[in-house]
Amino acid sequence: VTGVQTCALPIWSRIVVTSGNPIQSLSPIFWYDFSDASTVTTSGSEITGINDQGSLGWNLTKSGTGPTLAGWGNGKTCADWGNGGHNNSLKYVHSGSSVNVAQVFIVLDANYGSTFSTYNGLISVLSGFSFAVTGLPGQAGFDTGDPKWFNFASLNGSATNQIASVLPGLNSRCVLMIKRVDNASCLLDNGLQIGNDRDVSNRGWGGLVGLAVGFSTVQSSDDTTNIINYMMEQWNA
8 A cells, every 4th residue: 555654543553454445335325525626616715515425415515605625735635614613514405314324434634722612513414403523612522412412532543532532633634533332323314514513603613624424334343444544544644
């Protein structure tokens, strides 16, 4: 495999070296790659939409002002959300039956300090309480106040649950994996958005997002490791 950044990989994760892209064969329900120019629509430098490469076909379009298409390095581009607290997102409105989501992987580089400025929303449904990954104002972790939300988070393949302490780790290039401790699913019951917290004002995300992939069930330990290693290698995280 070329381009492996061994200095960035935790020692335990080097036991599995990815061979090609493992994501497609694992049938993600959604898959947004901001470095794939064939899926990203822009107006100047503004991202106005991105096509879903997963099975749902939930193509996202901008709400408010779209993020900026920016360089990530390592041959990649990403969505730059600027500073948090805005009202912007990329979203898909869904009116059908609910969809299960059990595990999400996101390549990102946030721009917070040691705590979140508000309930900064990374990815969520459009309204209600079925699914949201959002920061806690004045704290270093994600909100787990609703019992249905994800409550396990790790960065770059760590086995430690970092749900309450993802900052400042998110402020460096990393792969976030998030799920529930019991591996149960959350529901995407009215759509999906990246870059904000549901339909609440002034809760936008801050920083860069390169890739977001979701699965309806939690992947095996080996497949989870392969996904994380692949993302780290490709995105220089």
